[in-house]
Amino acid sequence: xxxxxxxxxxxxxxxxxxFTIFSFYDFIHLTNQFNxxxxxxxxxxxxxxxxxxxxxxxxxxxQYLKITSRLIEEEYNSEKDISDILSNLEKNQxxxxxxxxxxxxxxxxNYKEKIEFKAVNNYVDLxxxxxxxxxxxxxxPYNHKLVIVxxxxxxxxxxxxxxxxxxxxxNDENRDLIYNDVFNNExxxxxxxxDGHIISKIKxxxxxxxxxxxxxxxxxxxxxxxxxxxxxxDNIKKNKSGYxxxxxxxxxxxxxxxxxxxxNNWYVFTVISRDIVIQKNEQTNHIAxxxxxxxxxxxxxxxxxxxxxxxxxxxxxxxxxxxxxxxxRKIDVILxxxxxxxxxxxIDKDSLTLDAWNDYPKVMLNxxxxxxxxxxxxxxxxxxxxxxxxxxxxxxxxxxxFDAKFPYISKDDKTWFHVSIIYIEENHKLIGTLxxxxxxxxxxxxxxxxxxFKNAIYSNALAMFAVNLKSKKVVIYQMDGYYHNAIxxxxxxxxxxxxxxxxYSSDKERVKRFFNYDRIQNLYHHHEGINRIDYRSYNEKLxxxxxxxxxxxxxxxxxxxxLLMIAYANNINEEKLKQLExxxxxxxxxxxxxxxxQTFNQLVDTYLKxxxxxxxxxxxxxxxxxxxxxxxxxxxxxxxxxxxQKVAKILEENCYxxxxxxxxxxxxxxxxxxxxxxxxxxxxxxxxxLKQIDSIEIERNFECSASIGIxxxxxxxxxxxxxxxxxxxxxxxxxxxxxxxYVFNDNEDTDL
Numbered sequence: 001x002x003x004x005x006x007x008x009x010x011x012x013x014x015x016x017x018x019f020t021i022f023s024f025y026d027f028i029h030l031t032n033q034f035n036x037x038x039x040x041x042x043x044x045x046x047x048x049x050x051x052x053x054x055x056x057x058x059x060x061x062x063q064y065l066k067i068t069s070r071l072i073e074e075e076y077n078s079e080k081d082i083s084d085i086l087s088n089l090e091k092n093q094x095x096x097x098x099x100x101x102x103x104x105x106x107x108x109x110n111y112k113e114k115i116e117f118k119a120v121n122n123y124v125d126l127x128x129x130x131x132x133x134x135x136x137x138x139x140x141p142y143n144h145k146l147v148i149v150x151x152x153x154x155x156x157x158x159x160x161x162x163x164x165x166x167x168x169x170x171n172d173e174n175r176d177l178i179y180n181d182v183f184n185n186e187x188x189x190x191x192x193x194x195d196g197h198i199i200s201k202i203k204x205x206x207x208x209x210x211x212x213x214x215x216x217x218x219x220x221x222x223x224x225x226x227x228x229x230x231x232x233x234d235n236i237k238k239n240k241s242g243y244x245x246x247x248x249x250x251x252x253x254x255x256x257x258x259x260x261x262x263x264n265n266w267y268v269f270t271v272i273s274r275d276i277v278i279q280k281n282e283q284t285n286h287i288a289x290x291x292x293x294x295x296x297x298x299x300x301x302x303x304x305x306x307x308x309x310x311x312x313x314x315x316x317x318x319x320x321x322x323x324x325x326x327x328x329r330k331i332d333v334i335l336x337x338x339x340x341x342x343x344x345x346x347i348d349k350d351s352l353t354l355d356a357w358n359d360y361p362k363v364m365l366n367x368x369x370x371x372x373x374x375x376x377x378x379x380x381x382x383x384x385x386x387x388x389x390x391x392x393x394x395x396x397x398x399x400x401x402f403d404a405k406f407p408y409i410s411k412d413d414k415t416w417f418h419v420s421i422i423y424i425e426e427n428h429k430l431i432g433t434l435x436x437x438x439x440x441x442x443x444x445x446x447x448x449x450x451x452x453f454k455n456a457i458y459s460n461a462l463a464m465f466a467v468n469l470k471s472k473k474v475v476i477y478q479m480d481g482y483y484h485n486a487i488x489x490x491x492x493x494x495x496x497x498x499x500x501x502x503x504y505s506s507d508k509e510r511v512k513r514f515f516n517y518d519r520i521q522n523l524y525h526h527h528e529g530i531n532r533i534d535y536r537s538y539n540e541k542l543x544x545x546x547x548x549x550x551x552x553x554x555x556x557x558x559x560x561x562x563l564l565m566i567a568y569a570n571n572i573n574e575e576k577l578k579q580l581e582x583x584x585x586x587x588x589x590x591x592x593x594x595x596x597x598q599t600f601n602q603l604v605d606t607y608l609k610x611x612x613x614x615x616x617x618x619x620x621x622x623x624x625x626x627x628x629x630x631x632x633x634x635x636x637x638x639x640x641x642x643x644x645q646k647v648a649k650i651l652e653e654n655c656y657x658x659x660x661x662x663x664x665x666x667x668x669x670x671x672x673x674x675x676x677x678x679x680x681x682x683x684x685x686x687x688x689x690l691k692q693i694d695s696i697e698i699e700r701n702f703e704c705s706a707s708i709g710i711x712x713x714x715x716x717x718x719x720x721x722x723x724x725x726x727x728x729x730x731x732x733x734x735x736x737x738x739x740x741x742y743v744f745n746d747n748e749d750t751d752l
Contacts, residue, residue, distance in 0.1 A: 083111035547576035592648035600662030708741035
């Protein structure tokens with residue numbers, strides 16, 4: 001037998017050791033996976049930030065040329081005016097290496113250096129056709145350096161009168177456009193044009209490629225571990241981002257994240273050595289191993305302490321059990337000396353014994369609970385109460401008190417007894433006393449007729465209860481139309497939980513605070529606080545939640561002048577629903593159901609005050625329909641209202657989650673998006689909205705489109721600042737072709 005126990009212990013110990021080793025291995029594996037994911041996320045952030053820098057810088061250049069073109073259009077009277085304007089601008093800006101003017105004959109003029117030559121590039125043709133844009137890199141005929149050209153047409157009297165081009169010389173190691181958080185200079189970054197030619201790059205000691213076409217390198221010179229060149233090529237065609245891992249020559253493994261720049265299908269490739277991930281994992285494994293050793297040591301020490309502790313507890317329990325046996329014997333003696341009637345109930349045998357009392361002999365009732373209705377031991381109205389209380393104390397082993405009538409003992413159906421029962425675990429028995437409480441119950445019945453309760457009764461109260469504030473006892477309560485006398489019912493958290501349990505989940509805490517005893521005392525003595533509460537309570541008859549109102553009033557008891565707190569509830573469901581309906585209407589636009597201006601501004605200001613964190617991606621948008629007045633004037637305002645409702649539905653479908661949507665009147669809508677995953681996701685929402693609005697079908701070949709001004713929330717604390725920035729961005733949209741969105745840039749001229 002001993003050998004079997006010993007073998008069993010060895011098996012258990014081996015299983016625990018194997019389980020522990022497996023758990024540690026799993027922990028290290030998950031930690032390494034987390035490190036890898038963290039590194040990849042960092043790599044992704046570097047790539048996206050670099051792509052964003054390119055996008056913002058060249059977008060700013062494009063806007064700068066548009067402003068310059070507009071200035072020439074307004075001030076141009078002769079070529080000398082153009083020369084003066086360009087000379088002044090070249091002195092005061094650092095974006096372009098050179099600014100050139102192109103006339104209608106495709107002659108390029110550099111007034112500063114007095115150079116003219118015939119342009120042969122195709123972008124000049126596009127510019128003279130009215131287009132603006134940014135070229136891919138090409139060799140400049142001026143100085144044979146690699147350049148990118150930003151171009152924009154110039155109008156005069158409604159026709160194209162030439163154009164202006166800005167020249168950006170490409171430095172292949174220019175760090176101005178590269179995000180500088182690049183793994184402590186252990187990463188290197190390539191920005192490429194659509195054909196793979198490198199626009200700019202950042203190098204370090206890990207760089208393995210020094211050519212001029214990175215896509216050609218990825219196509220022909222590497223062996224892929226994860227991903228493939230075909231996958232890269234396919235994602236570039238779809239303007240998507242992705243990861244690849246490859247080997248180059250021997251033991252040179254690299255991880256690459258590539259992402260679009262959103263200009264001419266340019267891409268940014270961010271590259272790190274796989275050794276970075278391996279080194280981090282090795283460091284983590286070492287730390288984890290040392291941590292495991294420390295945990296094992298602590299576990300062994302704790303195990304020894306716990307064993308010693310439980311040995312001590314076991315000894316204490318033995319001493320307590322001896323004292324408990326002596327205490328139980330004392331309880332039996334004390335109970336037999338009281339003037340109350342004593343009974344003992346055996347749980348195992350289902351038998352109740354009444355001790356001899358006055359002239360009554362000792363009585364034993366077998367099959368007590370199962371045969372209760374035949375004994376007439378308790379009144380018919382209290383049979384279920386007695387069974388319920390017996391089961392409650394057997395299950396919970398707590399003291400139980402209640403009041404009931406016992407015709408078997410009193411020989412009448414008018415006498416009340418106060419019952420107190422305790423559980424004796426050693427004998428698996430219940431011992432109880434029955435004390436005549438007729439006088440007290442009659443006093444509480446008299447209270448039903450007292451004026452202090454008539455207020456609750458006459459007000460058609462759904463529920464009511466009264467509390468003696470001196471004794472902190474519930475003296476009477478009414479639930480579902482039935483009044484209950486109460487003796488020894490404490491007004492405590494357990495009683496309040498009865499009210500709380502029926503309350504709607506979001507109202508429970510308010511109910512608990514409202515009925516708190518200390519708060520009620522403060523309400524009476526210092527008149528601080530409120531004496532009523534409205535909340536939703538579950539109605540079992542209707543099987544739904546209804547709005548009720550509990551009121552509190554204070555009255556002096558007529559019999560002994562003690563202070564009572566009376567709480568009673570009324571049904572206010574119809575009144576409350578009407579109130580909520582009116583509040584909803586007051587906050588909404590009548591045509592679309594969206595928030596009106598006042599409510600929308602309040603919601604935005606509240607959010608900015610309480611939740612504007614630096615790590616949140618939030619945005620404010622103005623959506624304005626293009627040429628909507630023409631639709632209204634031609635098809636009628638009723639048809640126009642239908643278009644407004646369709647647009648409102650599109651905005652709700654795209655922005656309802658984590659967003660507020662409002663209508664400021666006419667065809668102007670506003671949106672506030674909060675807790676978004678990224679600024680890129682916010683821009684995608686704007687694209688989706690524009691696409692869906694553009695697909696709305698309208699009679700007579702009318703087209704529906706919109707312009708959207710966007711500003712990303714930084715540290716603004718008021719809706720007005722955000723609205724002004726969005727309005728400026730919307731102005732740019734309206735003046736650059738409509739049916740698009742534009743993101744406000746703080747570095748731009750605020751007159752836009």
